[in-house]
Amino acid sequence: MENQQRPYLQELDGWPIDAEIHPLPVDQWLATSLLQKAIRRSEIGFAEQAAVALFRFRGSATWRRFLVIAVEDIGIACPKTLIEVTGICSDKDRRRKFAGDEEAARYLARRLAAAPKDRSADLLTSAVCYHPWLEAVRSQVKRLTTYDRLDWVADSSRSFCERSVAAWFASGIGAEHKRYNGEEVRLLLTIFRDIDVPQELIEAIAQALSRTREPFCALVPLLWLAAQSGSPHKTIAHSLAPTRTVAGVPLWTLDMHTRAGRAAIQRFMRENEAIRQVLQESVVHNRHAEAAHLGAFYVDGGSCATILDWPLRAEIERLGTEADFAHAGVPPDRIERLLATFRIHVESINDAREDALVRYLEGA
Numbered sequence: 001m002e003n004q005q006r007p008y009l010q011e012l013d014g015w016p017i018d019a020e021i022h023p024l025p026v027d028q029w030l031a032t033s034l035l036q037k038a039i040r041r042s043e044i045g046f047a048e049q050a051a052v053a054l055f056r057f058r059g060s061a062t063w064r065r066f067l068v069i070a071v072e073d074i075g076i077a078c079p080k081t082l083i084e085v086t087g088i089c090s091d092k093d094r095r096r097k098f099a100g101d102e103e104a105a106r107y108l109a110r111r112l113a114a115a116p117k118d119r120s121a122d123l124l125t126s127a128v129c130y131h132p133w134l135e136a137v138r139s140q141v142k143r144l145t146t147y148d149r150l151d152w153v154a155d156s157s158r159s160f161c162e163r164s165v166a167a168w169f170a171s172g173i174g175a176e177h178k179r180y181n182g183e184e185v186r187l188l189l190t191i192f193r194d195i196d197v198p199q200e201l202i203e204a205i206a207q208a209l210s211r212t213r214e215p216f217c218a219l220v221p222l223l224w225l226a227a228q229s230g231s232p233h234k235t236i237a238h239s240l241a242p243t244r245t246v247a248g249v250p251l252w253t254l255d256m257h258t259r260a261g262r263a264a265i266q267r268f269m270r271e272n273e274a275i276r277q278v279l280q281e282s283v284v285h286n287r288h289a290e291a292a293h294l295g296a297f298y299v300d301g302g303s304c305a306t307i308l309d310w311p312l313r314a315e316i317e318r319l320g321t322e323a324d325f326a327h328a329g330v331p332p333d334r335i336e337r338l339l340a341t342f343r344i345h346v347e348s349i350n351d352a353r354e355d356a357l358v359r360y361l362e363g364a
Helices: 027-038 044-058 061-077 078-090 101-114 118-131 132-142 146-154 162-170 183-196 199-212 215-228 259-271 275-280 287-302 312-327 331-346 346-363
Strands: 234-237 306-309
Touching: 027 044, 027 061, 027 101, 027 234, 027 259, 027 312, 044 061, 044 199, 061 078, 061 118, 061 215, 061 306, 078 101, 078 199, 078 287, 118 132, 118 162, 118 215, 118 312, 132 146, 132 162, 146 183, 162 183, 162 215, 183 215, 199 215, 199 312, 234 287, 259 287, 259 346, 275 287, 287 312, 287 331, 287 346, 306 312, 306 331, 306 346, 331 346
Parallel strands: none
Antiparallel strands: 234 306
16 A cells, blocks of 8 residues: 555654564563554554554454553643544444554554653552552541542542542442443533533543443543643653664563563562662561562552642652552652662663573574
8 A cells, every 4th residue: 555545553653654564572471562662652663563463362352452542641741632432442443444443553652652751650550559748548538428529529628539439439440440430430521521521521531431431530520630630741751771682572571571571570689789788677467579570560560650740749759659668568768769679770680681681582
């Protein structure tokens, strides 16, 4: 097909439209991890390779993964991209405008990688679900009726965190179990419409909620409202460490959601004396492995090349980080020392990842 007939893939510069996608020696779990982290790091080439690999493993289930990434990692940083990606993932007629589903997957990977990032939805979800500071609010909201929860969501005199906890409960989607009640979601989206969230964004969130069952989708409209009320936004570019690869696979692909990643982090825990010591001093209830997996993720797995800076971003990041580590047995006053030690030894983590990935490839 001539390029003139392929307007979708022409929209983004910086990567040849007809560049050959070289297969990567990955399974579906590594492909999933690579896709999301490449998008966060704005690595278009890796993102396209991962998208093709994942589609060949999982077929139509790949569209759900793109929906998760669009909400979790793009969110309010670029609502236009979120809305567009949600539409393509939810409507097979829109995907017919591409030469095929693999081309659609490449386009979505490219689109998401090029957009600025905001992980506030995911971090805020951690805070409303797990942060000890919000336990009293959770207990209070849990006792409310559905309509009282919706009143909290609409009440601008309440704090942002109170409204967020209420929105989470009102959605009916639990932190661990992806229960979904269409009527509860409809009522919540009606409240968002009443408080002037754009209809296009509400429709995109409705699709994302129904297809992913992820609680962070329900918090995006409140984040959008909060971002609109602050000072003008700007984007911040982060300089990320050079990427090390094995057989074309970046080592940051290996994290706690992949078998090779877990093996690498556990070996790193055993062999690095400084990490053993800081885990011993920082982690309660002997949850060292969980804390180590999280520490390695925060060092590079959650890194974004370009982020949206807005007034509540830093506070949400702090609360979400504290909630994540509290869930892993790390008190707030121990987090920074733990992360600082992981940052110092990130190349040692990559050494363990390299060995684990070589072993994985030999076994495969």
